[in-house]
Amino acid sequence: xxxxxxxxxxxxxxxxxxxxxxxxxxxxxxxxxxxxxxxxxxxxxxxxxxxxxxxxxxxxxxxxxxxxxxxxxxxxxxxxxxxxxxxxxxxxxxxxxxxxxxxxxxxxxxxxxxxxxxxxxxxxxxxxxxxxxxxxxxxxxxxxxxxxxxxxxxxxxxxxxxxxxxxxxxxxxxxxxxxxxxxxxxxxxxxxxxxxxxxxxxxxxxxxxxxxxxxxxxxxxxxxxxxxxxxxxxxxxxxxxxxxxxxxxxxxxxxxxxxxxxxxxxxxxxxxx
Amino acid sequence: xxxxxxxxxxxxxxxxxxxxxxxxxxxxxxxxxxxxxxxxxxxxxxxxxxxxxxxxxxxxxxxxxxxxxxxxxxxxxxxxxxxxxxxxxxxxxxxxxxxxxxxxxxxxxxxxxxxxxxxxxxxxxxxxxxxxxxxxxxxxxxxxxxxxxxxxxxxxxxxxxxxxxxxxxxxxxxxxxxxxxxxxxxxxxxxxxxxxxxxxxxxxxxxxxxxxxxxxxxxxxxxxxxxxxxxxxxxxxxxxxxxxxxxxxxxxxxxxxxxxxxxxxxxxxxxxxxxxxxxxxxxxxxxxxxxxxxxxxxxxxxxxxxxxxxxxxxxxxxxxxxxxxxxxxxxxxxxxxxxxxxxxxxxxxxxxxxxxxxxxxxxxxxxxxxxxxxxxxxxxxxxxxxxxxxxxxxxxxxxxxxxxxxxxxxxxxxxxxxxxxxxxxxxxxxxxxxxxxxxxxxxxxxxxxxxxxxxxxxxxxxxxxxxxxxxxxxxxxxxxxxxxxxxxxxxxxxxxxxxxxxxxxxxxxxxxxxxxxxxxxxxxxxxxxxxxxxxxxxxxxxxxxxxxxxxxxxxxxxxxxxxxxxxxxxxxxxxxx
Numbered sequence: 001x002x003x004x005x006x007x008x009x010x011x012x013x014x015x016x017x018x019x020x021x022x023x024x025x026x027x028x029x030x031x032x033x034x035x036x037x038x039x040x041x042x043x044x045x046x047x048x049x050x051x052x053x054x055x056x057x058x059x060x061x062x063x064x065x066x067x068x069x070x071x072x073x074x075x076x077x078x079x080x081x082x083x084x085x086x087x088x089x090x091x092x093x094x095x096x097x098x099x100x101x102x103x104x105x106x107x108x109x110x111x112x113x114x115x116x117x118x119x120x121x122x123x124x125x126x127x128x129x130x131x132x133x134x135x136x137x138x139x140x141x142x143x144x145x146x147x148x149x150x151x152x153x154x155x156x157x158x159x160x161x162x163x164x165x166x167x168x169x170x171x172x173x174x175x176x177x178x179x180x181x182x183x184x185x186x187x188x189x190x191x192x193x194x195x196x197x198x199x200x201x202x203x204x205x206x207x208x209x210x211x212x213x214x215x216x217x218x219x220x221x222x223x224x225x226x227x228x229x230x231x232x233x234x235x236x237x238x239x240x241x242x243x244x245x246x247x248x249x250x251x252x253x254x255x256x257x258x259x260x261x262x263x264x265x266x267x268x269x270x271x272x273x
Numbered sequence: 274x275x276x277x278x279x280x281x282x283x284x285x286x287x288x289x290x291x292x293x294x295x296x297x298x299x300x301x302x303x304x305x306x307x308x309x310x311x312x313x314x315x316x317x318x319x320x321x322x323x324x325x326x327x328x329x330x331x332x333x334x335x336x337x338x339x340x341x342x343x344x345x346x347x348x349x350x351x352x353x354x355x356x357x358x359x360x361x362x363x364x365x366x367x368x369x370x371x372x373x374x375x376x377x378x379x380x381x382x383x384x385x386x387x388x389x390x391x392x393x394x395x396x397x398x399x400x401x402x403x404x405x406x407x408x409x410x411x412x413x414x415x416x417x418x419x420x421x422x423x424x425x426x427x428x429x430x431x432x433x434x435x436x437x438x439x440x441x442x443x444x445x446x447x448x449x450x451x452x453x454x455x456x457x458x459x460x461x462x463x464x465x466x467x468x469x470x471x472x473x474x475x476x477x478x479x480x481x482x483x484x485x486x487x488x489x490x491x492x493x494x495x496x497x498x499x500x501x502x503x504x505x506x507x508x509x510x511x512x513x514x515x516x517x518x519x520x521x522x523x524x525x526x527x528x529x530x531x532x533x534x535x536x537x538x539x540x541x542x543x544x545x546x547x548x549x550x551x552x553x554x555x556x557x558x559x560x561x562x563x564x565x566x567x568x569x570x571x572x573x574x575x576x577x578x579x580x581x582x583x584x585x586x587x588x589x590x591x592x593x594x595x596x597x598x599x600x601x602x603x604x605x606x607x608x609x610x611x612x613x614x615x616x617x618x619x620x621x622x623x624x625x626x627x628x629x630x631x632x633x634x635x636x637x638x639x640x641x642x643x644x645x646x647x648x649x650x651x652x653x654x655x656x657x658x659x660x661x662x663x664x665x666x667x668x669x670x671x672x673x674x675x676x677x678x679x680x681x682x683x684x685x686x687x688x689x690x691x692x693x694x695x696x697x698x699x700x701x702x703x704x705x706x707x708x709x710x711x712x713x714x715x716x717x718x719x720x721x722x723x724x725x726x727x728x729x730x731x732x733x734x735x736x737x738x739x740x741x742x743x744x745x746x747x748x749x750x751x752x753x754x755x756x757x758x759x760x761x762x763x764x765x766x767x768x769x770x771x772x773x774x775x776x777x778x779x780x781x782x783x784x785x786x787x788x789x790x791x792x793x794x795x796x797x798x799x800x801x802x803x804x805x806x807x808x809x810x811x812x813x814x815x816x817x818x819x820x821x822x823x824x825x826x827x828x829x830x831x832x833x834x835x836x837x838x839x840x841x842x843x844x845x846x847x848x849x850x
Contacts, residue, residue, distance in 0.1 A: 012697075043667075043692040048536065057696045059708060064481055065697030066691040067709070068532065069562045075496075075529040079536025080689070082520055083494045083544070108525035136498035156338055264488050266436055271475040271485075273305035273649065 006036040013143070014059045021211075023175030024121050026056050026247030030178050031061070031090070031119075032187040034185035045088045048077040050102060052128050054121035054201065059116040071101030074109040074118065081114045085256075088189060089115075095122040101157045109194055110165035111226040114254050117188040117195045120158065121175075121204035123210065131206035158198045159246055160235045163228055165167030168251040169195035170231070174243040175202065184245060193253045200243065213241070278578060280333040281340045281419070281466055283342055283601050284362045287350030287413060289317060289324040292408030294678075297328030298647070299412050299429050305476055305649040306425040308468035310336045312614070312648040314832070316361050317586050318354070325354030329362060332419070336650055338520060338613040338755030346463070347388070348415070350395065350407050355380040360831060364388040367397060369461065371395075371414070373407070382812040391461060395501035404444035405451075411540030413452025413582030414617045420465045423453055442673050464806055475615075479643035480505035480547075482617035483515075483573045487545050489618070491659030492623025493519035493570065494544040496533035498526055498552060502586040502641040503575035506547035527552040531559030532569045538696055539783055541688030543629060543659070545571035549596055550592050557599045564723065566698040567676065567686070569628040569662060573621060576640035578829045587830030588641035590751055590802040596636045605724045607635035608780035610751035612738060614648045619656075620777060630725050632686060638779070640802075643718075643752045676707040678718055726734045727781040731820040736778040743770035745842070746791060746819070749800040750776045753833050757800050760838035771842070782815035794832045796821040798845060800838060804828035 018024050019054035035045065045063035048265055049055035051070035058065025064087075068076045077091035091109075098120045109118065113220040124141075126132040130144045135156035142150045162170045173181040181199060188195035200217060222234045224245040231247040236251035283300075285293040297313045303313040311332040318324025329344075331337050340500060343363045346710070348371045349355070359382040364370065366387035375396040383389065393414070393613075399405035408432070416426045430449055434441045460517045484506045486528050487495075495514060497507035511521045517697050519542075524530035530546045561569050561750055576592040578584030596608045600790060607627050611620035617639055624635040633741040665673055665687040675696040677684045685703075687694035700708040738754070741761055749757045754775040761771045776783075791797070795821045801808035806826040825841040827833060 028504065041692070042695050043690055046540075046689050056709075058698070061697075064687075064695045066536070066566070067699045067701060068566075068702050069558055069699055072532040072559065072562075075524065075532035076536035076539070078522070079494070079496060079531075079533030079538075079544070080540045082522055083537035083542035084531070084689060087540070104525055105529055108297040110527070118729070182734065189479060202415075202474060256515060256520050259515050261518075262513070264485075264517065267488065268511050271477045272652075273302050273474050273476045 003033065003036045007032040009100050010035045010062050012060055012062045012160065017056055018053060019205045020052070021121065021256065023199070023203070024057065026175035026178045026181065027062055027119065027121055027201060028057060028201055030181040030185055033182045033186070034189060036188060037182070037186055040088055044086070046080055047090045047092060047093065049073045049081065050093045050097040052126070054092065054094040055097055058093050071097055072105065073097065074102060075103040077116050078114055080111060085096070090189070091116055093119045093120060094127070095120060095124060095136045096126045099158060103135070107161070107165045110162050110167035110196065112254050113166065113168055113193045113251050114190055115194070117185070117197070119185070119197045119199060121199050121201035122158065123201050123207060124205045125203050127203050127206055137215045138216070149208035157235070160232065162196045163231055163235065163247055166251065167223055168176050168193035168197045168249050170247040171197045171245045172220065173197050173199040174217045174242050175199060175215070176217060177269055180243055186205040187245065193249060194253060216241045218242045219248060226250070279466060280331050280337060281463070282331045282344045283330070283346045283348070283415065284327055284329045284344050284346050285350065286325070286327045286355070286358055286362070287408070288353045289320055289326045289328060290374060292406060293326045293328045293350060296411050296415070297330055299426070300330060300415055300649055302417060302476055303425055303643030303647060304332050304430050305420050305428070305474040307421050308335060308471040308473070309466055310649045312339070312629070312646055314340060314624045314642060314646045315535065316358055317392045318357065319586060323726060323780045326355045327358045327361065331515055332466055334466055338648065339759055340832045342834040343598060347371070348411050349376070351376050352380050353611050359383065359553065360463070382538070393455065393459070398455065399448060400449045401490070402444055402451065404440060406445070406450045409445045409448035413449040414456045416449070417453045417456035418461055418463045439800035446761070473652050475652055476647060477614065477650060478505065478645060478647045479611070479617040479639055480575065480645065481509050482614055483547070483611070483621040483637065483639060483644070484509040486618040487571065487625055488513070488517070489656045489659070490622040490628065491543040491661070492625055493517070493543045494534070494537035495521040496524045496529045496530035496537070496544070496546050497521055498524050498548065500549045500552045502577055502645050503547045503549045503552070503573065505644070506573055506575065514640055521711055525630065527555035528559065531556035531572070535563055535566070535568050538568045538570050540583055541687070543625060545573065545625070547573040547575065547636060549575050549577050549585070550595070551582065553595055553599070557595070558608065560636070561600040561602065561604050561698045563634040564606050565700045565702070566599060567632040567684070567723070568698065569632050569635060570634045571621070571624050571628055571683030572634065573637045573639065575644040576638060584830055586641065588752065588802070590753065590809060590829065591804065591809040592638060593779070593803065593811065595755070596638050603720055603724070605727045606633050607727070608638060609635060609778055610638045610776070611643060612751065612754035612775050612777060614643055614646060615653055617649045618653055622656055629662045630660050631730060632662065632683060633723065633726060638751055640752050664684055664688055665691060665694045667694055669693065670809045675707045676703060676719060676722070677705045678722055681729055682722040731739055732783065733780055736783040737774055737776045739790060740773045741771055743772050743796040744793065745769070745773055746772040746794040746797045746810065747800055747838070748774045748776070748797055750779060753800050753802055756835050757838055758834045759835035760842070763839050764836055764842060769842070779811070780820040787816050791819060794819050796845070797823070799826070800833065801826050802829055802833055816822065
C-alpha cells in the first residue's frame, strides 16, 4: 500500500462539518499521513478533543477518539495516557478551547510533560459560536458583535507561553504547507514528552482575510534549539507568521516511579490495632 | 456516664498544635487494645497552627457511631478558644472539667454549664520534665481515670514517638507516668466501662475507609486536587495505588481531575476522584460528560458546611441537592451514601461495582463527620470480587456500535487497544455509532437507554438499611443514621418501637421498595442535617409518604445526637395525643 492509500485508512466515513476552505481539512490529512508514515495501528491510537470546529476532528478518524467538553481535551488525554501509557495519545482542538477555557490545563500539561502530542488549530476566532474574538485575536479586530470595538487585549502567545511553561517540543505549522505539517506531526509523535504544535489554520468564514496567510507565512527564521533562552529570543523577535520546529529539549518525561509491590490485604492489616 | 447506654464521652481542647488530636488517637488505640470501642470526632479551625483544636471522643463496650448528647469530661490544655468549641461540647452539672490554673480563669461559657471544675497543674507538671508536653500528661491522667492498664499505653506511646528518637519517647513516657500517678493520688471519679468481646479491631477513619473500599472495588487510577475535608482520601490512596499497579496524579484543578478520571476510565481502568462541595460544583460538567458518553467513574464527595467556601472543617449533609440534581440535562446517575465510618468501605466499593456495571457515574456522599472521624470497629467483612464492565471484544463480524440500543440499556464498551472496535466517545448527543446527531429519534433512544440502565437494574437489598418495627418510621440517610439508630434504642427502652429506614441508594430512587416498607406506617419523621430540608423534599418528589410527616432538619456544624431525635419524637407524639 502506498503511504497515501494507507493514510486514507485512518479516515472514518463521517463527513466533516467544516466549511469549504477551512484549514482544518489539511490538518486532518496531515495527521493521517503521519500515522501512515509511523505505521501506527488504529486501535493503539487515541485522539482526544474538546469543543469547537476543530475539536470535531476525532470523529473523522478511524482511531479511538473522545470528543469531550469545552477546554478539557488535555485532562482527558492526560488521564488516558496515565492509565494506558502504551497508547499513542493525541490531543487536538482550537485556540479558544486550548488557550481560553482550557488555558490552565495547557500550562500544566506543558509542565507535566506526559508523552502526548497537542495540536491546536489556531484561526484566531471562535467559529462554532459564529465569530467571536479568541485569545489569539488581534486587539483591533472589530468584526464581532460581542466586541464591536475590538478586544483591546494583547493576544496570547501560544509558543512563548508553552516555552515558559516547560513544554519540551514546540513547533508552529501552517495548513497551507501540508507536507511541512506532516513532518512536524511525525516529529512531535516521536518526541518523548509533551509536544505542542500551533497550526495556523485559516477560517474562511469568519476571518476571510486569513486567506492571505498563504502569502504571509514564512519558514521559521531560526534553526530549532534546545536552549530555552535562545528560543525565547527567537519567539520574541518573531511575528507569529512562520512555521517550523522552534524548540526541542529532553526534559524528563513524567513516569510512574518503580515501587515495591503490595496487596490490598496488606493495606487492610495496617488498620489493625 | 450516660444514663441510656454504657458510654463515656471525653473532649480534649486546646489551640491548634497543642496535641489534642494526638491524645485522642492514643486513647482510641488504647480502647481498642482493651476490648473497648470508640469514636473520635475532630473539630479544628482553619489556621494551621494556633487555631482551635478539639478531639471529641466517646468510648463504649459496644461499637459506637455517633456522639452522645453531652460530655462527661472536658480536659482543656488552654482556654484560648473556648467560645469557638463550647457549643460542640455540651456540658452539664454532671460533667467534670479539668482545668490548669496556669491558664487563668475558667471562661464563663464553661462555668455557666454547672460542671464541676477541677484544677490540675498540667503545665507545671510538664515543666518538670525535659521536653515535657501537657498533652502527654493528659494521656496518663485519662489512662488512669478510665482504669486502663499503663503497659498498653506505654507500648502505644513508644511506637508513636519512636521515629522522633529516644529523647522524645522518654519525655513522653515521663509525662505519661506523671499524669498517671497524679490520677492515682487524686482519684477523680469516672465509672469504669466493662469491656465485652475481645478480638481484633480496626482503627479507621471514614476517608480511609472510602479509599479502601475504592481499591477493593477495583479502582486503579485516581486524579486528585486537595480540598478539606476530602484530602485524606487522596493522601491515603497515593502511596498505595502505585504498589498495586495503579497511579494517582495531582491535577491542576477539579476540572482537570474529573476529566482525567474520564480519560483514564475511557482507557479501561477503573477510576475515581474525591472532593468536597466547591470541587463537586466544578466537576459537575465533567460528571455530565460521563453520563452522556457512558463512562464509569466514582466521585467521593466529603460534604462540608456550605454554600460557597462555607465551613470547610465542619460537617453538614447539604450537598444532597447538587449530587442529585447538579447535572444539566436529563442525566441519570448514581448517588450513594454510607451510613457510618465502617460503611464507607462497603458503600464506596458498591459504588465502584455499580458504576462499572452500569457505565454511568456514581457520587458517594460522605461528610466531614464520617470522613475525618476515626472509630474502633470490629474487622469488616471481606469483600467479594470487583464487578467488571461489559467489554466489547474484537473479531466480531458486525460493525461495532458503542451506543447500541439494548434491552438492559447497557452497551458493551470497547477499550482502546481492541482492534475493530474503535469509536469516538462523545458528549454530544449521538447515534448508536457515537456519531453526533441532533435528530429527535436518536436523542430519545439514547435518553431512554441511559435511563433504562438504572430503572431495569436489580439493586438488591442494599438500597437501604431497615431496622425495627412500629407505626412510626424514622427515615434518614448518611451520617444522621447512627444517631437515629441510637435514638430508636432509647425509645425502645421507653416502650416505643420505631422503624428506622436509612436510604443508602439515593439515586436512582427505589420508589417501590420504600413504599412497600411504609405500608403499615402511620407517622414518619424525616431526619437530616441540612437547613432547607433537602432530604425531605427529595422524598416528597420520589415517594408517597404517610400523611403525617414531620421533619427534623438542622444544619451543621453541630452534630445531630440521639437526644435531639428522641426529643423530636416525643414532641411529635405529644402533639398527636
